[in-house]
Amino acid sequence: MKMKLLFSTSILVLLFACKKDNPQLGPAPTAADAAFTYTPSASNANIIEFTANNPDLQCLWDFGNGTKAKGTSVSSPYPYAGTYTVKLTVFSSGGSKSSTQEVTIAQDNLGLLNNPIFIMLTGGINGPGYKTWVIDSTVNGHMGVGPDPVSPLGNTPEWWAAGPLDKAGAGLYGDQYVFHLNGFKFDMINHGDVYVHNSLSANFPGSFQNLGDFTAPYADQMNESWTLLESADTTITISNNAFMGFYTGVHTYKILDITDSTLFLQYKHHAGGFNWYLRLKSE
Numbered sequence: 001m002k003m004k005l006l007f008s009t010s011i012l013v014l015l016f017a018c019k020k021d022n023p024q025l026g027p028a029p030t031a032a033d034a035a036f037t038y039t040p041s042a043s044n045a046n047i048i049e050f051t052a053n054n055p056d057l058q059c060l061w062d063f064g065n066g067t068k069a070k071g072t073s074v075s076s077p078y079p080y081a082g083t084y085t086v087k088l089t090v091f092s093s094g095g096s097k098s099s100t101q102e103v104t105i106a107q108d109n110l111g112l113l114n115n116p117i118f119i120m121l122t123g124g125i126n127g128p129g130y131k132t133w134v135i136d137s138t139v140n141g142h143m144g145v146g147p148d149p150v151s152p153l154g155n156t157p158e159w160w161a162a163g164p165l166d167k168a169g170a171g172l173y174g175d176q177y178v179f180h181l182n183g184f185k186f187d188m189i190n191h192g193d194v195y196v197h198n199s200l201s202a203n204f205p206g207s208f209q210n211l212g213d214f215t216a217p218y219a220d221q222m223n224e225s226w227t228l229l230e231s232a233d234t235t236i237t238i239s240n241n242a243f244m245g246f247y248t249g250v251h252t253y254k255i256l257d258i259t260d261s262t263l264f265l266q267y268k269h270h271a272g273g274f275n276w277y278l279r280l281k282s283e
Contacts, residue, residue, distance in 0.1 A: 027092075028092065029095065033054040033057060033097055048078060050086070057091060057092050059090055079110055085103075086101055113181075115228070118228070121226075121236075121258070124181065132177070132283040137173040141157055144162055170195045172195040172246060176189040184225055184226055187222050191220075197247065197248045221240070221241050235252050249270025253267045256277075265278045
């Protein structure tokens, strides 16, 4: 029996941030501002590419397939045939405006589900439909930092690598990161606190210095989404306020290595100049 899956901002969803996170004061958006175009991807007719008419406004998309995204230029996969109503809402300081169009997909393309990374991250459609990951805190280098760009030594935390349980009590170990296949949802279960870089502590009320950086109260982030982009670098992007591991102000993680039970990630620092590293294991 074919099981239809609702999709979140995931399978090969390409996200590019709008140019302005904080629009200038001005009039409310017009119908022309909310207009958009779309076209099937040249590589796959079941992947539709969307472009907002006005790149200077904040953009929120609802693809009609259970997925949402933010950005001026985005794309979404449609593994199942059907007609989908796509809605774009644009925002400025003066208000918002929406428009809709219908997208018709002629035939199923379930091959979009047979991505090995999806299977390793979530267990696949033949498994429970989700997989939980935690920091592999007892191994050397489960977190660390090196230069950006990388040195001739390659993708390795050459400047500093945590030893086993180095950050015990920081609000880092035991946090759970759950990747769902159905809906491509993401749950960040952090048990009340997180560990953040000292330069970001002001963004986390109640944070306090701990083991070199800051521990901060933080609520679980449930029903977020994860996005996979496969290109020269394969990356995972976590939506909104969810993230993984030691927080450095970014939400996109480069996959350096993945197996059914291990995940090795590299991610940036919000101010540049650093590559951070994170090793996870499946529960």
